[in-house]
Amino acid sequence: MSEYCLFCHEQITSNTNWSSFFTSHKETYLCQVCESQLIKIEGETCDICSRPLEKLEKQYVINNRCLDCVRWEEDDEWKGYLLKNESLYEYNDFLKGIISQYKFRGDYILAKIFSLRIQQKLPPNVLLVPIPLSTERQFERGFNQTEALINETGQSPIHLLERTHSEKQSKKSRHDRIHIPQVFQIEEGRGVADKDILLIDDIYTTGSTLRHAAKILIHAGAKSVSSLTLAR
Amino acid sequence: MKFAVLHEKLVPEPLLTTPSATQTITSLAEIPQPPTIPNFSFNPELQKLLLGKQLLLDEIPLSLEEIQSHYENGYITLRKGITFNKNIPKCERCGNQDQSWFASFPCSRCGETCTYCRKCIMMGRVSTCTPLYGWIDVSDISHVHATLDWKGTLSPGQQHVSNKVMESINVNKELLVWAVCGAGKTEVLFEGINRALAMQKRVCIATPRTDVVLELSPRLQAIFPIIEVASLYGGSEDRQKYSPLTITTTHQLLRFYKAFDTIILDEVDAFPYSVDKALQYAVNQARKDMSSLIYLTATPNEQWQKECRQGKRDFVTIPARYHRHPLPVPEFVWCGNWNKALTKGTLPANVMKWLKHRIETGKQALIFIPKIELIPKILPLLQKLHPAIEAVHAEDPNRKEKVKAMRSKEISLLITTTILERGVTFPNLDVAVFGAEDRIFTESALVQISGRVGRSAQYPGGWITFFHYGLTESMLKARKQIQGMNKEGLKKGWIDVE
Incomplete structure (x- = not known):
């Protein structure tokens, strides 16, 4: 347990009671006020991308799927590659703040906030594959934020992917993101045949990055590709 | 990024032509500094950017090669x-030595475990x-x-202080200017700044708050029309501008190093400067070894007041307002257990009477409360009296709009936490402090709040x-301080006897 909240730096007051005294060995990185602002994704979610369905208007939900995923799966070029995405938290202003400090300011230690929940969500016998950064971006940030998320759970990331070009995703529209040419290639000499793969990324926005990665991995012989992201 | 030391020069790893042993800058025993080659034609834009600064590589929009050649030629x-x-790390940029503000990570720039400072990470990451x-x-x-282009005149009180400011700038001394709220302290700086600029000195006005930077910059630009004033705050466009006169938030001083001959530090007692050691460190880092430092405040803390009384700190006061009227002295009114009244959904009768009187006569008022949590209890009670009553606090997204509405008299009474204790001016106003016994209302907070009136x-x-x-x-101390200033102002003849 760290003494100070990793985000607001308030001292963490542990409310020790008898049950936590005996059971709690888990590490706490956020104070209660900050923790309470991370909203777990629960309840009815889209079959594929785990978007909370209750927040969507009816016309955007078709048989437990959000309209975006329906559109992906209707598209012959994209259907069936990404088996399922799971996301931990809603992408609210608070999480935006954490992710931006983590990723853009390069505050590596914030990865620890998510380790426990990521650990709980990892299925057995999968290859954990981080979404890579371009060389320039990795130098700029000093680390790859998705790789760090895996490292901090105590697991080893498997580098199967390489970026072929380096434009910033966050500046693009959905149309642009979907219609960009393949942004990844498989690192040479990597066997992916018959492997179950779990991609790790920070945010699921349109799902385009993850589908690009999934597509190339499936074509290289992977048995299945799913994904886990912090935010949806 | 790692460096090799070749022929008594640092060479960054990406520029190495042959494999050599490299290490991080922190692990070097000494950093070799090549002698300055006088006839090297340096890039004047780079000089403007780096003079008196401490920047990260990412903050310099030039190639590593160009930076390296300026280093190798001693610039x-x-x-x-x-x-x-x-083994205890210290951040040289912000001075942080508190271990709880450091972390480490596997760094792809140097391939090692890098320790980094989290305290100033919002300005880019400083690591080993x-x-x-x-x-x-x-x-x-x-x-x-x-040349100073100012047509105003100084009151005798202001003139006295203005002279002292000029003297401190001349001889590179420290000076505390203790000026009551509404004294007109900005004007006392004009002659001093003018003198400093004439002596080719580089001047900086630093203030804890962005609002003040935004207010001061156009004002100073107007009176020093020939130079181009640099205005620095988070997200400002002047970040790379070099100017003999810089107006900045104290935060932005973290990017400066031995830059200024004169620093004028506004509101030294105000948050966050008063509690943030990094900002105090930044001021010291930003001044040259030989430099003057002028502190401005209406409310020096107890320690400083003591040092003034003991003659340990050079100070000068402006005890009177520029309009020659005394400062309004607070009256104390006991209102009983107001918390209990609030839980019953009422306010103490004398508070209610005070408020009703303002509403009936149409006089605007600020009501200071000790905690944000009181707003939902008090606001509905008051809105029953009159609809044009609002409340504001630090995290209020409509803070600016509400202050504006108060200014345009769309709001008659504004309930506020201590965020409006300083910096705001409404011309015809009464002020109440509700729950004045709360710890948040320190001597200086109460003096500042009282300073909103008249x-x-x-x-x-x-x-x-x-x-x-x-x-x-x-x-008691707040009232005593105000009365003391009035007495001094009268004695000096800077207040008119009514």
């Missing part, structure tokens, strides 16, 4: 971003492989003579009432 300096003293870049030459770029020459009077459930030391 650029590199310093360690993080230093270790017996991060150099701080600066310019070798401390002598400034000479600037055109900036600021304009047109309406120099007004009521300041402390509603309390028990007197505090702070309340």
Whole structure:
């Protein structure tokens, strides 16, 4: 347990009671006020991308799927590659703040906030594959934020992917993101045949990055590709 | 990024042509500094960017090759971003030595485990492989003579202080200017700044708050029309501008290193400067070894007041407002257990009477409360009296709009936390402090709050009432300070006897 909240730096007051005294060995990185602002994704979610369905208007939900995923799966070029995405938290202003400090300011230690929940969500016998950064971006940030998320759970990331070009995703529209040419290639000499793969990324926005990665991995012989992201 | 040391020069790893042993800047025993080659034609834009600064590589929009050639020719300096003293890291940029503000990570720039400072990370990450870049030459770029274009006149009180400011600037001394709220302290700086600029000195006005930077910059630009004033705050566009006169938030001073001959530090007692050691460190880092430092405040803390009384600190006061009327003295009104009244859904009768009177006569008022949590209890009670009553606090997204609405008189009463204790001016105003015994209302907070009343020459009077459930030391000291200033102002003949 760290003494100070990793985000607001308030001292963490542990409310020790008898049950936590005996059971709690888990590490706490956020104070209660900050923790309470991370909203777990629960309840009815889209079959594929785990978007909370209750927040969507009816016309955007078709048989437990959000309209975006329906559109992906209707598209012959994209259907069936990404088996399922799971996301931990809603992408609210608070999480935006954490992710931006983590990723853009390069505050590596914030990865620890998510380790426990990521650990709980990892299925057995999968290859954990981080979404890579371009060389320039990795130098700029000093680390790859998705790789760090895996490292901090105590697991080893498997580098199967390489970026072929380096434009910033966050500046693009959905149309642009979907219609960009393949942004990844498989690192040479990597066997992916018959492997179950779990991609790790920070945010699921349109799902385009993850589908690009999934597509190339499936074509290289992977048995299945799913994904886990912090935010949806 | 790592460096090799070749022929007594640092060479960054990406520029190495042959494999050599490399290490991080922090782990180097000494940083070699090549001698300055006088006939090297340096890039003047780079000089403007780096003079008196400590920047990260990412903050310099030039190629590593160009930076390296300036270093090799003795024009650029590199310093360690993080230093270790017996394994304890210190951030050289912000001065942080508190272990709870450091972390480490596997760094792809140097391939090692890098320790980094989290305290100043909002300005870019400083880690054990991060150099701080600066310019070798401390002598400034000479600037055109900036003539003061100001038609105003100073009151005798202001003139006295203005002279003292000029003297401190002349001889590179420290001076505390203790000026009451509404004294007109900005004007006392004009002659001093003018003198400093004429002496080719580089001047900086630093203030804790962005609002003040935004307010001061156009004002100073207007009176020094020949030079181009640099205005610095988070997200400002002047970040790379070099100017003989810089107006900045104290935060932005973290990017400066031995830059200024004169620093004028506004509101030294205000948050966050008063509690943030990094900002105090930044001021010290930003001044040259030989420099003057002028502190401005209406409310020096107890320690400083003591040092003034003991003659340990050079100070000068402006005890009177420029309009020659005395400061309104707070009245103390006991209002009983107001918390209990609130839980019953009422306010103490004398508070209610005070508020009703303002509403009936149409006089605007600020009501200071000790906690945000009281807003939902008090606001509905008051809105029953009148609809044009609002409440504001630090995290209120509509804070600016509400202050504006108060200014345009769309709001009659504004309930506020201590965020409006300073910096705001409404011309014809009464002020109440509700729960004045709360710890948040320190002596200086109460003096500042009282200072909201009677600021304009047109309406120099007004009521300041402390509603309390028990007197505090702070309340008594605040009143004493105000009375003391009035007495001094009268004695010096800077207040007119009514």
